[in-house]
Structures are given as C-alpha cells and as structure tokens.
Amino acid sequence: MGAREIETRYAEPISYGIRRYEFDHYLLDRCGAHVSCGRPVSSLRRTGDGWRVNETISTPLLIGAGGHFCPVARWLNPTRPTAPLVATLELETRLRPDQIDDCRVRPDSPVLFFCRDLKGYGWCFRKQDFLNVGLGRHDPRHLPRQTAAFVDFLKAEGLVPRDLPRPSRGHAYLLNTRGARRTIADGVVLIGDAAGLADPRSGEGIRQAIESGLLAARAILAAAGRYEAERLQPYARGLRPSGAGPTSRLVSRAVPARATQRVGGLLMRSPWFTRHVLLDRWFLDVRHPSVPENLS
16 A cells, blocks of 8 residues: 555456345345345254254254354354454445546456555455445454545545545454364354355455355265265365465464565565466466366
C-alpha cells in the first residue's frame, strides 16, 4: 500500500468473479435438495443409528458445511482451535451510475494491496455494476481500524467513490494447517471452511470448499450407507495439504519481522515475482490441476 502499482496482464481470462449470493443460489438450486431456511440448528443429538437435529430431523450422516462457525464443526471440535485464523471485513454494494463514473477499478482487472507488515491484504473487485472491497489479516486485533484506513487510502487514490461506505460484514477462516480441525467422526463429515481448509498464502477457500465437497461425496458413496469413521477415512486422507509446510513456518518464525517486510517489499516491486509467484502460484494455484481433473 502506498507504493507504485504493478499491472499484470494475461492473454486470456484467468479467473472469474461472481457475487457469492448468486453463486450459492445457483449451487443450491442445482442440487435439488430440500431446503429449510431461517431455522438455525438449536440441538444436535447422537442416536443409536444416527443423529437428531432440532429434535425434528433424523439422519444417519451429518455434513458440516456452515463455515467457520458451523454448529457441526463446533460439536466435533469443542475446544478452541489452535490453527492460524484469518479475519476479514468486506463490503459489496451496487454502484450508482454516478459512482460507476467515479470508480477507477475496472471490471476486468481486480486490484490487490498488501499491508506493509505482510500480515494481510486488501482487495477491490468489480462484478458488473457491483463493487466488492475488503481487507483480511492474520492479526485481526485492529482489523476495523486498519480496514477504515484502507478504504480512506482507496478514496484518496481515486480508486473508489468518495461516498463508499466502510466495510462492516465480517468473516473468519481457519487456515489449512496440519491438525487444524478434525474432519470426520462416526456419522460426521466437515467440508470447506467448516473443516478449516483456507489456503494459508491467499486465504482462498472457494476451490477448497468445492474440492472437499466432491471428495466427501465420493467417500460417502463408497461407504454404502455405513458411516463409521474408518469408512470415511479416504476423505480425510484425500484432503490436499496446505502450501505452507513446517520448514517455511519455522523459517518465518526465525526471520525478524523487519527483515521479512523489507524483503517482501522488494519482491513485490518485481513484475516477475508478482506474476509468477504471487499470482500464478499463491492465488491461482496453477501448479495443481483443475478440480475435475484432480478428482477424476
């Protein structure tokens, strides 16, 4: 933030953006499930042959897919997780015609800004006439103040309309580290953010959610109605480990924070690094095959 911007262009589209509301609606409508909206989970009870949810729903298998605060994940992992946590604040709003004229974020080019201490980054995404702005950090203690400063910076740079509200919708994600959360038990499977699968480099969780959902479906079908933990083990084993291994974490602890910031700042001035490492490897994960290929 505050340094010279680096523009990275590709010959063809490398990623697509969609409003999360529209994406979730599409998936829910496509799957054909019976939906009971507006009814929070108030109780989970283990029975002899499965589960009782809210004392009204009986099922042999629970799939926890409710994000970081999923009630199934809390049941399976009652103690506070020790894995690293990322917290974000974001805003998604429809731009008025006059705001579109006052917005310098192009529909085909997301903008990323990294915090000087390298503990987080902010983003601006256009989705047609919607604008998504947010900030995520490994250290969430001062997130509201830092997010407000980030939006003020964007306004001062002329990137977003000056009357844009400050982000207020919060999210939390557990990073994908070894032992972040138990993901299976007898009659229980966790997927996506409920399982703590966010990428430790980018905070990305959509690919991991889809990938884990497909892996879980394959394991559940193979279990053939018997959902003991040992029959669900193929799912837990198939989850892709995070990109940040124990060696890199030890190195990051050993290197002083000022040195890390100095080196990181130098690297992010390099068009080669921002394209081939920051974007291609950390954000786009181009080294791994697409999800259908990966699970075929």
